[in-house]
Amino acid sequence: MNPVQEAMAGSRALPTGREKPHLLDDRQPCSADSCEFSALIALGQKLLCLKHFIVRCYEWLDYLEPQIQGRLFVRAGMRRAQAMVEECSNRALLVSLRCEDLTNLDRSRLLHILLLSSDLLFQLRVPRNEFLFRYRAKSVVSKSQSPALAAKSAPHAS
Ligand SMILES: [Zn+2]
Numbered sequence: 001m002n003p004v005q006e007a008m009a010g011s012r013a014l015p016t017g018r019e020k021p022h023l024l025d026d027r028q029p030c031s032a033d034s035c036e037f038s039a040l041i042a043l044g045q046k047l048l049c050l051k052h053f054i055v056r057c058y059e060w061l062d063y064l065e066p067q068i069q070g071r072l073f074v075r076a077g078m079r080r081a082q083a084m085v086e087e088c089s090n091r092a093l094l095v096s097l098r099c100e101d102l103t104n105l106d107r108s109r110l111l112h113i114l115l116l117s118s119d120l121l122f123q124l125r126v127p128r129n130e131f132l133f134r135y136r137a138k139s140v141v142s143k144s145q146s147p148a149l150a151a152k153s154a155p156h157a158s
Contacts, residue, residue, distance in 0.1 A: 004063040007044040008080055023098050040099065041091050044084070050106060053095065057088045057113045061120065068120050082124045089117035 026038040030049035039047035043056050064081050067073055073081055096102070096110040 002063075004060050007060065007084060008077070023094065041095055043087060043091055050095065050099070050102075053091070054106070054109050054113070057092060060084055060088055061113065061116050065116070065120060068123050078124060082121065085117050085120045085124070089114055089121070092117070 023041055024039045024047065028039045028047050029035070030037045030039045030052055031046045032048060032052040032055075035049055035052060037049035037051070040050050041048060041053055043053055044060075046056070048056060064085060068078075068081055068085075092110045092113040096107060096114070099106075102110070
């Protein structure tokens with residue numbers, strides 16, 4: 001079982017907006033193998049440094065994206081997928097707002113994670129029939145457009 005599937009199957013209650021994630025205080029080590037840095041933030045119950053937080057967000061999003069787009073989850077799986085995407089998004093936002101020593105590359109990766117997450121959350125909230133209609137329309141739109149713009153430019157079914 002890969003780490004993302006492990007997180008999907010986690011028995012822990014779904015993360016909710018009631019949780020108050022915060023940046024860690026440099027006293028705990030990153031949980032990634034052979035990493036020497038201090039943990040900055042927790043994701044999926046693992047304490048991670050900035051680099052490994054970004055890697056883990058991409059692992060989660062890369063795993064979840066085709067399944068969300070293909071609507072491959074049953075209802076409980078969709079809720080879990082949504083919770084994981086929200087956790088990535090909330091933590092990435094927190095790091096980008098509160099961490100003072102980010103490089104421009106860190107900032108651009110965090111922004112990319114936020115954009116990917118918001119696109120996936122949008123897809124999760126669109127009812128299945130409308131999603132299929134928009135998804136087909138989107139595939140016709142130029143690939144140079146962002147997914148959000150492509151979705152906006154798709155005709156509305158009303
Ligand atoms: Zn690390």
